[in-house]
Amino acid sequence: MTCKDEVELSFSEINLSTSNNNLVEVNIPNAIGNENITNRINSTIEKTVIGSLHVGGSxxxxxxxxxxxxxxxNKEFQIFKTDFPEIAEQWDAQIDGEVLLQSSEIISIAITSYIYAGGAHGTVTISFLNFETITGHIILNNNLFKDVEGFKKVAKSYFDKAIKDKDVFLDTTTFELPENMAYNEDGIVLLYNTYEVAPYSTGIIEFVIPFEEISSFLHFNSF
Incomplete structure (x- = not known):
């Protein structure tokens, strides 16, 4: 791949819907440029959205x-209304994506989904996707770092402060990194979705570790 190809990789926002859709709104990034790269990125984003909208087991x-x-x-909602006509609630799904960082080595994207399909409350889930810029391949979490254990030691101190600020009491002796980590302009974002480590009432736990504290542990450059 040439430098020219890398520069030409860009993103636009697309809105997706259907003719009989009253419940779902989808606004996500769409990669534009070298098709070998962008097809991989867009396919992964698409699979994430499909999984978010699916009602039932994955x-x-x-x-x-x-x-x-x-x-x-929409069809699932119509079935639900047929089975339970006395229930007035309307289902709702809102999915939004944003590019957190695009550098010469890594692209980090966040997909935020709010799904309400009956019950006491809707569910907000945030998924981070990290891609190699020159290939479009997804990067597994462990491959974000040259030294995972060194990074975990720094991350634990930030996690301890984050839960203290939320007045959450957890056993942090068995600290684990979250499922969702990504690069942004300031550092590495760590995000624990609702229920991942704490009760629903705690909500999402999120914090950023500045690059200057962890640069020696990272596998990719943010520029």
């Missing part, structure tokens, strides 16, 4: 596109 997802998922979500 082992029986059949939708092949976001549009199919939107249609399926």
């Amino acid at each position: 082992d029986n997802i059949t939708s092949k596109s976001i549009e199919e998922s939107i249609t399926a979500f």
Whole structure:
């Protein structure tokens, strides 16, 4: 890949819907440029959105596109209304994506989904996706770092402060990194979704560790 190819990789925002959709709004980044790279990035984003919109167990997802998922979500609601006509609540799904960082080595994207499909409250879930800029391949969490254990030691002190600020009491002797970590302009973002480490009432736990404190542990450059 040439430097020219790298510079030409960019993102636009796209809005996806269907003709009979009243419940779902999807606004996500769309990678533009070298198709070998952008197809991988866009496919991974698409699979994340499809998974977010799926009602039921993740082992029986059949939708092949976001549009199919939107249609399926609306159909599930109609089935629900047929089975429970006395329930007045309207289902709702809002999915938004943003590019947190795009550098010569790494692209980090956040997908935020709010899904309400009945029950006491809706669910907000944030998913971070990290890609190699020159290939478009997804980066596994452990591959974000040259020294995971060194990074964990720094991360634990930030985690302890974050839960203290929320007045949450947890056993931090068995500290684990979250499922979602990403690069942004200031450092590495660590995010624990609701229920990941604490009760629902705690909400999302999120904090940023500045690059200057952890640069020696990182595998990718943020510039």
